[in-house]
């Protein structure tokens with residue numbers, strides 16, 4: 001019988017079935033492993049809540065390859081190893097005079113994993129982290145490298161790839177001049193006020209996160225506001241549709257500062273500092289994206305399940321994300337509201353809830369987060385992603401012998 005690694009994902013809810021995990025120290029070593037392995041699949045920092053990073057054979061963990069940051073000031077790009085964690089490289093980018101357009105709540109994740117799944121922060125005018133990708137290098141089944149760059153025909157199909165196109169070794173991202181931000185906390189807002197003004201609330205700052213447990217109110221709103229270039233601070237409202245601004249809290253090693261103090265982008269965009277144990281520490285997550293124009297109706301629909309949701313919920317975070325053209329992107333074609341459930345670590349109960357929850361969101365074209373729990377199968381996914389057949393074709397062309405194939409790809413995407 002084939003042995004398995006018994007290694008786990010971050011939440012401890014997925015046991016990888018691969019035979020082994022290898023952690024090369026260089027791109028050359030990674031290429032040699034790919035060339036000699038009949039089955040191999042890319043592994044990031046294991047923060048996904050599903051088995052998208054698992055596959056038979058070898059899992060290739062790229063976090064041991066040095067970051068090797070290269071700044072191209074003429075092109076306004078940075079290039080680095082795909083196993084790099086955002087939170088590790090961000091201060092270095094800042095020192096070099098640059099900033100990223102956005103970050104996820106968690107700085108612990110790798111670039112490779114975040115980009116492959118369409119990971120995002122919040123901001124109605126900000127795209128997912130994948131939208132910063134200018135180009136990336138990927139190892140094909142024979143271990144040889146090729147570069148896929150923005151503007152080439154396959155780029156839009158290849159950026160969100162879930163490890164199915166090869167092993168991504170280096171990533172080049174757009175950067176902009178460094179900037180500073182502040183975070184401010186606002187109090188509760190009645191549910192009906194929020195749903196009547198959801199797009200305005202979510203556009204009240206550079207990046208906005210609203211929280212609820214699907215009772216009578218939004219329990220709080222977090223505004224992340226960018227300080228204009230050359231200014232010392234930025235004005236923020238004293239109240240938000242009646243919700244007062246609260247004193248917030250200074251950064252404490254568990255959360256980034258939420259007290260209105262101004263700090264570097266990388267210490268305000270994420271919710272958690274890199275040295276923290278992120279979020280609730282004991283949790284699973286699912287997340288569902290609906291077009292922003294359906295936000296209020298979709299939230300009202302989910303709330304009809306409140307009595308079934310609440311016993312398992314830590315909190316639900318509502319964010320927004322700008323449209324992009326990527327074939328597998330949950331925000332492909334239209335700006336979205338992101339409905340992110342941080343559940344208690346009740347994976348079986350959450351899995352049992354998801355078909356009904358996703359059925360409620362189906363009339364609003366609710367798309368799942370590729371790194372989180374979902375019950376959707378290839379036919380449901382095909383109905384939500386008009387370019388899914390093209391993606392399958394792209395995978396067949398890049399990986400004819402299915403070296404990089406995964407059970408997740410087969411079960412969810414039909415690849």
Ligand SMILES: Cc1cc2nc3c(=O)[nH]c(=O)nc-3n(C[C@H](O)[C@H](O)[C@H](O)COP(=O)(O)OP(=O)(O)OC[C@H]3O[C@@H](n4cnc5c(N)ncnc54)[C@H](O)[C@@H]3O)c2cc1C
Nearest residue numbers: 042044045046047048105110112113119120162163168371
């Ligand atoms: C506490 C917590 C908070 C989170 N907050 C957010 C959030 O704010 N926003 C959000 O959108 N998501 C969030 N997530 C989800 C998370 O961002 C995604 O699951 C992301 O994919 C994790 O990146 P990773 O490096 O751990 O990737 P993994 O989980 O290791 O892998 C994810 C996918 O990427 C592929 N992959 C990884 N590296 C490579 C590579 N080098 N080459 C080829 N394929 C590769 C894998 O095969 C797999 O398909 C959160 C997760 C946790 C645990």
